[in-house]
Structures are given as C-alpha cells and as structure tokens.
Amino acid sequence: MLHRCRALLGEIEPEMPGAELLNHPFERARGALQFGQWLRRNRQPARARDALQPSIPLFDEVGARPWAELARSELRACGGSAAGNTAEALTAQEREVAVLAARGLTNREIATRLFISHRTVGHHLQKVFRKLGIPSRAGLRDIDLVRLDP
Known part of the structure; x- marks a missing residue:
C-alpha cells in the first residue's frame, strides 16, 4: 500500500518497487478514490471532486462496475455530478x-x-x-x- 501511494504521488523512480502500478488503470483509480474519500471526510469537497472525477472512467475502462458506482456515490456525496459514462x-x-x-x-x-x-x-x-x-x-x-x- 505504501509503494502504491508513493507511486501515485510521484515520489519514487520508475524502476523502484511499486512504480509499475502507475501503468495499471485500476490501481490509479483506487488511489484516486481513496484520496477523494479522505478529502471528502476532511471537509474538502472541491478537492475531493477533482480527485474522484478521473477514477470513474478508469474503473469503467477495466470493467470494475462496483468500484465505479462507489466512486460515483462518493462524487455525489461531495456535490459533484456523476454523469460520466453512465x-x-x-x-x-x-x-x-x-x-x-x-x-x-x-x-x-x-x-x-x-x-x-x-x-x-x-x-x-x-x-x-x-x-x-x-x-x-x-x-x-x-x-x-x-x-x-x-
């Protein structure tokens, strides 16, 4: 989990362990979802919307429908429109x-x-x-x- 977070934040070099996650849409989407959830729970809805929005098409791209629905509900909870690819x-x-x-x-x-x-x-x-x-x-x-x- 630490490697995924560091890779998503760009804190590690491409050859370091965990960097390969940057090439996996599902992992990028999971990171964006988790960050968006954290922002929403810490009363930063505008930043949460910005973080959550890109996760929806990534989840849709890999066919992770339950995850996409979770991201859409989080987006709606912070005042965003989840119209995306539905x-x-x-x-x-x-x-x-x-x-x-x-x-x-x-x-x-x-x-x-x-x-x-x-x-x-x-x-x-x-x-x-x-x-x-x-x-x-x-x-x-x-x-x-x-x-x-x-």
Whole structure:
C-alpha cells in the first residue's frame, strides 16, 4: 500500500518497487478514490471532486462496475455530478426521451412523438435522472447527447 501511494504521488523512480502500478488503470483509480474519500471526510469537497472525477472512467475502462458506482456515490456525496459514462445504462426508450427532453420538448410533445402517454414520459425521465445522476431536465444540457442520440 505504501509503494502504491508513493507511486501515485510521484515520489519514487520508475524502476523502484511499486512504480509499475502507475501503468495499471485500476490501481490509479483506487488511489484516486481513496484520496477523494479522505478529502471528502476532511471537509474538502472541491478537492475531493477533482480527485474522484478521473477514477470513474478508469474503473469503467477495466470493467470494475462496483468500484465505479462507489466512486460515483462518493462524487455525489461531495456535490459533484456523476454523469460520466453512465449513458450506456439507458434503455433505447430512455435515450429517446432524454434526447427529446434535452432539445426542450415538453412531456406531452415527447409523448406525441413516441406514441406513449405523458405519464410514461415522466416515468422514463425519472429513471434517466437517476441513472445519469442529475436532478432535473437542466442537467441534460451537460450530458454528451451525441452519445445518446439514437
């Protein structure tokens, strides 16, 4: 653990024990997560957000879904947006609803286009907000909709 921390801090030379961890995304992500957790618990939420943000795509890259979810929850706990790479978790219908809502259509307009009820649109939007870690439609503007556009 000491070698990992020293490697992540850049305090050791590339040939020293522990330096090889710098080439492993999972270990880099774990270090960022641990540091972010420590910062959040020591009442430094802005620095914690900066530390936690890069860990999410690293965990996603290696398929460490539980670790990515932990990092997302830590990020939300310190006031950050965990929208990151979770767009692929949306169903096709949720994606369509999200894209149309981001374009400014009302629930009734979306319902008319997709041949579903406006209440179903609202249900899908609530699921989209939860999956993307955003509180409302306004947060959809910050999501990379190119990735979402069906």
